[in-house]
Amino acid sequence: MNNFKNLRGTVDLLPDQLIKWQNVEKIIKEQLFRSSVKEIRTPILEMTELFMRGIGEGTDVVSKEMYTFLDRGERSCTLRPEGTASVARALIQNGIKTKPSQKLWYMGPMFRYERPQAGRQRQFHQLGVEYVGYKSSRSDIEIITLAWDILEKLGIKELNLEINTLGDHNDRLSFQKAFLKWLEVNKNSLDLDSQNRIDKNPLRILDTKDIQTKKILEDAPRLIDFLSEKSINRYLSIKEKLKLLKIPFIENFNLVRGLDYYTHTAFEITSGALGSQSTVCGGGRYDNLISQMGGIETPAIGFAIGLERLILLSGNELEENRGTDIYIVNKGFDAETLAISLSRRLRNYDLITELDLSGASFSKQFKKANKLNSKSIIVIGDDEALRNEFVIRLFGENSLDNKEDKISFDDSIKLEKWISKNLLATITSEN
RNA sequence: GCGGGCGUCGCCAAGUGGUUAAGGCAGCGGCUUGUGGCGCCGCUAUUCGGGGGUUCGAAUCCCCUCGCUCGCCCCA
Secondary structure, three states: OOOOOOOOOOOOOOHHHHHHHHHHHHHHHHHHHHOOOEEOOOOOEEEHHHHHHHHOOOOHHHHHOOEEEEOOOOOEEEEOOOOHHHHHHHHHHOOHHHOOOEEEEEEEEEEOOOOOEOOEOOEEEEEEEEEEOOOOHHHHHHHHHHHHHHHHHOOOOOEEEEEEEOOOHHHHHHHHHHHHHHHHHHHHHOOHHHHHHHHHOHHHHHHOOOHHHHHHHOOOOOHHHHOOHHHHHHHHHHHHHHHHOOOOOEEOOOOOOOOOOOEEEEEEEEEHHHOOOOEEEEEEEOOOHHHHOOOOOOOEEEEEEEHHHHHHHOOHHHHOOOOOOEEEEEOOHHHHHHHHHHHHHHOOOOOOEEEOOOOOOHHHHHHHHHHOOOOEEEEEOHHHHHHOEEEEEEOOOOOOOOOOEEEEOOOHHHHHHHHHHHHHHHHHHHO
16 A cells, blocks of 8 residues: 555545535525625735744644744745634735724634544634624624524534633733732642643633642632723623523633633633534634734634534535436537537536536446436437437436437527426426 | 554455455446346455564464554644
8 A cells, every 4th residue: 555645634525525515615605795704815824923923832732733844945834723813914914904894704724733533633624703803892792693693504503602701911910910829839739731831821721621620720819800890891791792692601711712812702612512522613802912913903803613523513404416407418429519519508507417428328328317317318319410409308217208309409499498397497496 | 742442445344363355335347339227247355554473374363563543632
């Protein structure tokens, strides 16, 4: 076996699987379109510095999961591990002042160097939505409901929305001060992982999985007690509105999320159906990111949905495929040319036509048409070529009677009539 | 980076030390060169992820290695 193989953690998506992907993407895009969210596309490759500064050097993503390499000009480049930093960069670079508020989405591959497992790949796909330049809690609500509605439109059930608030920069500073003081005292009773985080990213200790540490943390200072009145009111109003909108949620004070840039609202949507990688959607507010990256003070909030996990969760009704409408059986020199030109004409209709290219026997071609479940069939052979007409008839399982029509190659009207009577009616009733 | 499970045809598999490695699906060819669905017949792994070892003899036992997979960490 010295054939080529795909790289670990990457996958080939084959035509059959892509039917579902395309349907999922279509539903998502429609929902975004109706919500006035506009698409943005940024490069997959960025300078490494962007992610180090944007996401935070202490984070797991940056410290151990990036695909980083030197290009031929000795520049350090990184395949994007997430989309927010790139979008922020693009907006700053392209003059964010001229468009101070915008609703944006992007969809595409992201790369993280991790051990693959169920629902986790090294190259995976995300839908990201960013509301940039929106400050009020109304934007938090709209973006949470947008994420929720997309998942609902896809027919995904049994989702859990978790929310938390991280406060603003000052809230966090004063909390961190108290928390560090407490950590100093309790350091030795924490698990090793958490001890390591004290210097790098103390907030992350809050969502430790270690049971012992969890218990000890119950007596630690709580972020919520350090929030300013303004921050608290903001959070309370979000909870209030979610209740009024009947979006079920649970509060999770330990929801911190792995990226440094979050402020105020953090949220996550999970599903038990996913196994251990249960997060489908993660997001939050990042009011300081853009200014930290050199832009003007611009509050923003966003989320990302993992498409692979979405595909795993969405039902198989999205796998349904539209079959061939007309299969053109053809054989003989003149017949083949006529068949090609007829197939081109047929592509002006909303029909799926397939021209047989094999030159095989008629019986072979019929077998192929049958395998494809073609709804109808056109036959062009030497006889037809001679008479300048083709044979057309219905083909599916309900039409074994071989009732054929003959249509002249010049008679477009008769062809159109035949199509609308026999094919278009059934196609529209299906959709 | 650390644990557990697994690697036999494109896919699903039987085989657990003895001469030619079942079977099914898919594919190809034929019965049937101008009309399909069913059926029947035939073809498709000198080789069991790779390398080394034990043995008269290995897909089957041992060692190493690679890959996949599930979980931990973390995240989408």
